[in-house]
Amino acid sequence: xxxxxxxxxxxxxxxxxxxxxxxxxxxxxxxxxxxxxxxxxxxxxxxxxxxxxxxxxxxxxxxxxxxxxxxxxxxxxxxxxxxxxxxxxxxxxxxxxxxxxxxxxxxxxxxxxxxxxxxxxxxxxxxxxxxxxxxxxxxxxxxxxxxxxxxxxxxxxxxxxxxxxxxxxxxxxxxxxxxxxxxxxxxxxxxxxxxxxxxxxxxxxxxxxxxxxxxxxxxxxxxxxxxxxxxxxxxxxxxxxxxxxxxxxxxxxxxxxxxxxxxxxxxxxxxxxxxxxxxxxxxxxxxxxxxxxxxxxxxxxxxxxxxxxxxxxxxxxxxxxxxxxxxxxxxxxxxxxxxxxxxxxxxxxxxxxxxxxxxxxxxxxxxxx
Numbered sequence: 001x002x003x004x005x006x007x008x009x010x011x012x013x014x015x016x017x018x019x020x021x022x023x024x025x026x027x028x029x030x031x032x033x034x035x036x037x038x039x040x041x042x043x044x045x046x047x048x049x050x051x052x053x054x055x056x057x058x059x060x061x062x063x064x065x066x067x068x069x070x071x072x073x074x075x076x077x078x079x080x081x082x083x084x085x086x087x088x089x090x091x092x093x094x095x096x097x098x099x100x101x102x103x104x105x106x107x108x109x110x111x112x113x114x115x116x117x118x119x120x121x122x123x124x125x126x127x128x129x130x131x132x133x134x135x136x137x138x139x140x141x142x143x144x145x146x147x148x149x150x151x152x153x154x155x156x157x158x159x160x161x162x163x164x165x166x167x168x169x170x171x172x173x174x175x176x177x178x179x180x181x182x183x184x185x186x187x188x189x190x191x192x193x194x195x196x197x198x199x200x201x202x203x204x205x206x207x208x209x210x211x212x213x214x215x216x217x218x219x220x221x222x223x224x225x226x227x228x229x230x231x232x233x234x235x236x237x238x239x240x241x242x243x244x245x246x247x248x249x250x251x252x253x254x255x256x257x258x259x260x261x262x263x264x265x266x267x268x269x270x271x272x273x274x275x276x277x278x279x280x281x282x283x284x285x286x287x288x289x290x291x292x293x294x295x296x297x298x299x300x301x302x303x304x305x306x307x308x309x310x311x312x313x314x315x316x317x318x319x320x321x322x323x324x325x326x327x328x329x330x331x332x333x334x335x336x337x338x339x340x341x342x343x344x345x346x347x348x349x350x351x352x353x354x355x356x357x358x359x360x361x362x363x364x365x366x367x368x369x
Contacts, residue, residue, distance in 0.1 A: 064088060069123060076119040081106050082138055084116070096182075096249060099128065099147040104140055111138045113145050120147055133180035148182065151248035153296060153366050155184045158334030160342040161358040164194045164308070171198025172306045172358040173206040177213065185213050186362050187243035188260065190306045194356050197237070205230070205239045219245040219256045223289045227258060241289070242304055246364060251296040253364070258289045261310055262319050264303040264326050265294065271323040301337065302362040308355030312345050334361035 064070075064087070074084045085102040099120060105111055113130040116138065121128045130136055131146035138145070157176040163169065171191040178184050189205040191198030205226055212222035223241050230239060242260030246253045255263055255274055263274040274292050303326055310318040329340050338361040345357065 073119055073123050076123060077103065077116055078106065080115045080119065081109065081111055082116055082119075085142060097126070097149055098131070101145045101147065102142060103138055103145055104142040105138050108140055112136065113138055113147075116145060117147050131180065132178075149249050151182050151367070153246065153248045153251050153364055155246060155248070155365075156334050156363045157186065158336070158338040158361040158363075159359065160335075160338040162342065162346070162353060162356070164353045164356050168195055169199045170356040170358065171195060171202055172308075172356045173199065173202035174304075174358060174360055175206050175210055176360075176362070177210060179214055179216070181216070182248045183213075184246045184248060184362070185209075185219070185243060186302070186304060186360055187213075187241070188304050188306060188358060188360055189242070190240040190260065190308075190356075190358075192237055192239065198356070201230075201237045201239045205241055209241070209243060213245070219243055219254050220289060220291055223256050223258055227289070240307070244302055244304065244362065246296065246362070251364075251366065253294040253296050253302075255292040255294065255302075256289045257292075261305050261307045262322075263305075264323055266301040266303060266326050266329075267297055267299070271327045273319055273323055275319070296364050296366070298366045299331070300364050301331075301334065302360075302364070303337075303341070304360040304362070306356060306358040308353070308357035309342075309345055309359060311354050312349050312357060314348055334363040337361045337363075 070087060073087060077084045082103050083106050085104075087102075088100040090098045090100065101116060101120075103116060113134070113136050117128045117130055120126075127150040128147040129150045131148050134146035135143055159174060159176075161170055161172060161174075171194045172188065173191075174186070174188045176184075176186050187206055187209045189202035189209075191201035191205075208226050208229065209222055212225060213219070217225070223243065226241060230237075238259070240257075240259040240261070242255075242257050242263065244253060244255050244263070257263070257274075257276045260276050262276065265272040265274065276290050305322070310322060313321055315321040325341060325344055329337050331337075332340075338359045341361075342357065342359050345359075
């Protein structure tokens with residue numbers, strides 16, 4: 001591949017996006033001197049500028065295919081009825097590769113973009129798939145198709161929840177989502193108290209997290225912005241935030257917590273406990289979340305729990321007891337494992353619940369390649 005994509009090739013729309021990004025960076029340089037390096041407004045300005053530059057293609061190294069590779073790919077695509085006009089490789093800051101292909105069908109028909117992905121993969125020796133945010137069908141109209149590295153990991157999710165009072169909504173809220181960049185997220189928010197007021201608080205926190213994550217904000221800055229939003233309301237309704245983001249290409253995982261209960265990582269080597277130390281979101285605007293970086297092995301499970309689960313156990317060292325219970329759960333689907341842990345916890349409660357309880361389980365497996 002030959003490097004290309006000079007500034008002269010940047011479109012008018014890209015230039016406008018870059019100008020807007022530069023404005024945010026200039027605002028941050030002015031505001032940062034007053035707000036300090038940990039100020040959340042400065043963080044938001046910097047993150048917004050980064051996302052705008054990413055949308056314009058800045059921060060990527062661009063290459064065109066050399067003659068031999070270009071000819072081989074075009075020939076392979078023509079064999080399946082696709083005419084390729086051009087191929088560009090974009091190398092992102094995180095070392096991931098993305099390919100932009102201008103293509104159309106040779107005849108009046110429709111062909112799946114996965115056919116192009118197969119051609120690229122065979123010639124380049126790299127497993128590629130159509131981007132989730134791009135076109136999936138090739139037609140007789142010339143269009144751009146984006147192909148990214150195929151995920152090496154995949155996930156399944158399970159959840160089990162109980163309200164303190166039957167028939168009343170839980171004060172816990174959660175989400176499981178995938179973005180367009182090969183990342184999976186889970187998040188659990190626990191509002192103060194129980195019932196509808198706690199539910200409203202936790203639901204707002206989760207909705208904000210979903211919006212930030214889908215936009216491209218990091219888990220850390222998403223939680224910091226949520227904390228700032230709740231602290232600015234100046235209401236006595238803090239909420240704990242617990243989230244995990246998994247890069248399905250690299251297997252890297254980041255846990256971010258604000259006042260949340262301990263998280264448990266179950267793997268072949270046993271169960272690891274990730275304990276929190278920060279305050280809940282909305283207590284102090286300058287509070288910072290706890291962050292733990294993990295490298296996922298071939299198969300692991302993340303158990304994320306609300307406070308009510310540990311509080312239900314009649315033991316002095318509740319976390320160690322939970323770790324033992326999780327370790328003894330046979331590996332199965334995340335839903336079965338979530339149900340199994342909740343069932344064992346309910347054994348100690350009888351009919352009287354002390355708090356809302358939620359168990360989330362995210363199973364992570366490495367594809368056998």
